[in-house]
Amino acid sequence: MAPEPKRVLITGAAGQIGYALAPLVARGAALGPDQPVILHLLDIEPAKQALEGVRMELVDSAYPLLAGVVATTDVNEAFNGIDVAILVGGFPRKAGMERKDVMSKNVSIYKAQAAALEKHGSKNAKILVVANPANTNALILKENAPSIPAENITAMTRLDHNRALGQLSERTGTHVGKVRNAIIWGNHSSTQYPDVNHATVDGKPAREVVKDDAYLDGEFITTVQQRGAAIIKARGLSSALSAASSACDHIRDWVLGTPEGTFVSMGVLSDGSYGAPKDVIFSFPVTTKDGKWSIVQGLDIDERSAQLLKTTGDELVEEKALAQECLADL
Ligand code: NAD
Ligand code: LMR
Numbered sequence: 001m002a003p004e005p006k007r008v009l010i011t012g013a014a015g016q017i018g019y020a021l022a023p024l025v026a027r028g029a030a031l032g033p034d035q036p037v038i039l040h041l042l043d044i045e046p047a048k049q050a051l052e053g054v055r056m057e058l059v060d061s062a063y064p065l066l067a068g069v070v071a072t073t074d075v076n077e078a079f080n081g082i083d084v085a086i087l088v089g090g091f092p093r094k095a096g097m098e099r100k101d102v103m104s105k106n107v108s109i110y111k112a113q114a115a116a117l118e119k120h121g122s123k124n125a126k127i128l129v130v131a132n133p134a135n136t137n138a139l140i141l142k143e144n145a146p147s148i149p150a151e152n153i154t155a156m157t158r159l160d161h162n163r164a165l166g167q168l169s170e171r172t173g174t175h176v177g178k179v180r181n182a183i184i185w186g187n188h189s190s191t192q193y194p195d196v197n198h199a200t201v202d203g204k205p206a207r208e209v210v211k212d213d214a215y216l217d218g219e220f221i222t223t224v225q226q227r228g229a230a231i232i233k234a235r236g237l238s239s240a241l242s243a244a245s246s247a248c249d250h251i252r253d254w255v256l257g258t259p260e261g262t263f264v265s266m267g268v269l270s271d272g273s274y275g276a277p278k279d280v281i282f283s284f285p286v287t288t289k290d291g292k293w294s295i296v297q298g299l300d301i302d303e304r305s306a307q308l309l310k311t312t313g314d315e316l317v318e319e320k321a322l323a324q325e326c327l328a329d330l
Contacts, residue, residue, distance in 0.1 A: 005036040005067035009082045011113070012089030013041035013071070014050040016237060017130065020244035021086065022054060026063040029248035030084070032256055038068040042078035042089060075113060079120040084255075086247050087113065087141070090131030092238045093228075098190070102132050103319070104326040110137040111327055114144030123148060126291070128250055130156045130243060134188045135267045135281040136319045140327070142269065142281070151292065154254070155267030157192065157283035159239065159246035160184040163227045164194045167220055168201060172209050178202045183285045184224075184265035185305075186276070186312025187319070192283065193308040194224040198299055217304075258287045263296045274301055274309060280316040 008025050012018050022039055024030065031037060039058065043051040055071035072078050079085070090106040110129070117127070125148070129138035138155040142148070164182035169175065180200050185193040196216050199206035210216055223230075231239040253264050263285040270282040273295050285296040301309070 002036055003034065005038045006031055006083040007038045007040055007081050009040040009042065009078055009085040009087075011042040011078065011085070011087045012131065013039075014043040014047035014054055015088065015092075016240040017088045017243050017247075018043070019054060020241045021088065021247060022058060023061065023063075024244055024248050025086075026058060026061065026066040028065050029245070030086075030251040030255075032252065033065075036065050036067040038070065039066065040078050040080075040082060041069065041071045042075060043073060044089075045073050048073050075116040076120055079113070079116040082121055082125050084251060085117070085121070085125055085127045086130060086251065087127065087137070088130045088247075089113075090137070093132060093232065095229075095232050095236075103136070103322055104329075106131055106133065106137055107140045107323040107326050108330055110140040111144050114141045117141065118145040118147055121145075121148065123152075125152060126251065126254055127153045128156055128247060128254075129154070129267075130247055132188070133319055133323075135283070135316055136323045138267060138281045139279075139320060140323055150269045153269070153281075154250070154293075155188060155281045155283070156243075156247060156250055157184040157188045157265045157267050158250040159243050160188060160192055160194065160224060160227075160283075161265035162242070162246050162249065163224050164196070164199075164220075167223055168196065168199060168206055168210070171215070171220075172201050172206075174201050174209070179206075180262050181285070182206075182265075183263070183299075184283045185274075185309050186283055187316050188267065188283065189312075189315060190225045190229070191312040191315045192225055193305065193312055194221050195305055195308075196220065197302070197305065198285070254288050254293060255291055257289050263287050266293055268293060268295070271295070273297065274299075275306060275313075276309060277313045277317050280313070280320055282313065282316060
């Protein structure tokens with residue numbers, strides 16, 4: 001017998017990531033090929049008509065796993081009874097902007113949505129924040145939804161993680177499925193630290209296979225850090241299909257578990273591991289089992305890496321203060 005459907009909320013569902021994400025979730029990319037889903041799609045009043053168009057297309061696609069669609073501009077209805085939420089709603093960065101520049105518009109949305117989550121969401125709901133500044137939006141959500149366990153609120157750095165795997169795959173001519181355990185530390189921003197010191201390519205240390213430390217310590221890092229901006233420059237719009245796909249990877253691994261010997265990057269509440277600042281949402285290497293993540297412990301961190309972790313941690317502390325200032329000014 002098929003399991004009961006799970007309710008999956010996508011906010012910003014009429015936007016470009018939403019349009020790529022809803023069909024993936026409806027095909028089982030987030031919760032697996034045997035799990036029926038009811039999609040809750042939230043957007044704001046000006047996007048109501050476009051949202052209805054998305055709902056119509058989902059119905060027209062006749063997905064076997066799709067057990068229903070709730071398309072709404074009512075935040076309380078959207079959060080009601082959800083099992084999973086992928087929070088994409090917000091204002092994207094445009095060319096020339098840093099993610100910080102979208103701060104004041106977006107953190108206020110996350111404060112308001114925290115109230116709906118607190119009131120209507122299941123306490124066990126798994127929440128992924130995609131909208132930028134993703135780590136700090138997730139922190140604001142956590143701080144304003146105190147009854148939701150902090151471990152249930154995460155931010156997306158899986159796209160950066162996948163970008164790192166993609167770069168190593170292209171550089172070495174190895175299929176991306178054989179590249180593992182790159183790490184994104186810190187913020188989903190240009191200060192993130194994409195770390196290859198524990199990565200493997202076809203089972204061998206990435207540094208041994210790439211044989212070019214100058215590239216790995218230089219161009220590789222900046223390419224991953226700047227990939228979001230490069231996509232904006234190329235498309236005139238921020239990444240969407242890769243963001244949607246990575247959001248499904250994040251949820252799938254969280255719910256169904258990471259394969260043995262593999263870790264992935266997730267923005268989670270920092271406990272100070274590896275010298276990261278506490279009480280910010282910091283991207284760490286994690287493994288997942290039985291629906292719970294744990295930070296991979298005991299990795300060697302050289303002096304240079306420690307410095308790069310500090311830079312991105314400092315930015316998150318700064319962003320937290322800025323977000324609190326923006327909210328105080330409302
Ligand atoms: P978009 O503008 O195409 O769509 C955003 C949607 O959110 C719009 O339909 C808008 O009406 C809606 N929205 C605005 N305020 C809302 C609210 N209060 N409640 C519900 N919906 C609301 O943008 P997009 O390209 O889909 O990007 C969405 C967000 O994701 C942006 O913040 C972008 O920067 C971010 N992003 C993050 C990552 C990541 O890796 N973490 C990757 C790509 C994009
Ligand atoms: C990305 O990394 O593609 C997104 O966060 C969009 C952006 O603003 O860079």
